[in-house]
Amino acid sequence: MITQDGRVTGQLERHTAQGVAAQFLLLGVLWAVTGMGAVGWLTGAVWGVVLGGVLLRSRKPALGPADQVTLSRAVLTGGVAALVADGGAHASVVPLMALTTAALVLDAVDGIVARRTGTESALGARFDMEVDAFLLLVLSIYVALFLGPWVLAIGAMRYLFVAAAQALPWMRASLPPSMARKTVAALQGIVLAAAASGLFPYPVALGLVAFSLATLVWSFGRDTVWLWQSRLSYEGDRSLPATGYRTDRSRTSHP
Template structure:
């Protein structure tokens, strides 16, 4: 329980919210394990695959518990966060494929592309629902952001694992985490960024390009070219955010 405590206010999320969130997380874990076991049996994946799936989903669950206090004053987990949790389940299942891509049959590869596309579509729907039903919260925004980042990172690992693109493709997947790491040393980078359509588009392009690269029919030269363009767009987007934050630092007189 202490992990959920808001140190700044001393408040805990409402008991009903904690219970409902716990139920959602538990059902997600059950679904993750059942689907992962089915896939492993069908594709002949090793036991390590299931461990990878559970590890990623557990990490996401811990994040949810830690950040839940920021969902106040909402009293329900909410439809938007439920869709984000479904995306988290999909991301966790994809994580189980990392390192075992050679065992995935062609039909399985197409299935990954289709399911990944569904996750990408849900990424647009959950935000719309949150705004439409006024369910938005700091928790929901952060939850959505971190699931996006995890999805891009895992997709970049899968594309690299496929052998179609060199290790440089991992830079796109690591971009968010490099940004957070830099923020540990540079205070200006820890400031909140205002919503920005350009940032959203760059994220969608990166995700869609990685999914496209996983298609069995896509040749290495095409995958490399497409990812090169997508990575360039992502770097430019992050670069503009960094410049904006540093400019805000100078204007406000904030120092690292």
């Protein structure tokens, strides 16, 4: 007889397998539509395999409704990465923007689903954040091909923050809720998508992305100052989560 734990574990494996299969199906569609080559296939495949491995190692009993929305967004992000890796500056703009737009829309959906279904969790929030961060990294790489390498700072910022937290324990404390942080995080994807669309003249795109980067630097800087000022409290209370992120799906943390 299958135990309860065994049944739930099977659910996680099934959801993971479906996500990986969807990734390869999307790659096949992109190949048929754009003629995507081996580099794109390899990039998308690696993302799909890594995604599957991370989910299976997460020890979640199963993916909740919000997590499944995030998984769908992860698959779309893998498609964006495949197109950018394969085509570079000549990536097919229409499918690229279609996938990016869908991923950004779903980014607003998974938090709502989590709250309405009561399935908020620290792992869910982390999953959501990692997908956000990777999408911003891919978009910043694409936009940097047109506007310059400085745009890569948008995609790299969150990873630099995490790297700093590995060396500085006081940076691992949970940040307080902030609507400003949430707004800045959402702004990055919207602005990068707008710049990637090619609909704006170069000076306008340059100004928008520069402003977006400035707000991100301000947001990370403000949070770093707050963490520094709160370091004594963190050092005195090791019960605080050592993640540097909030444990809900409200997306008030950095991407």
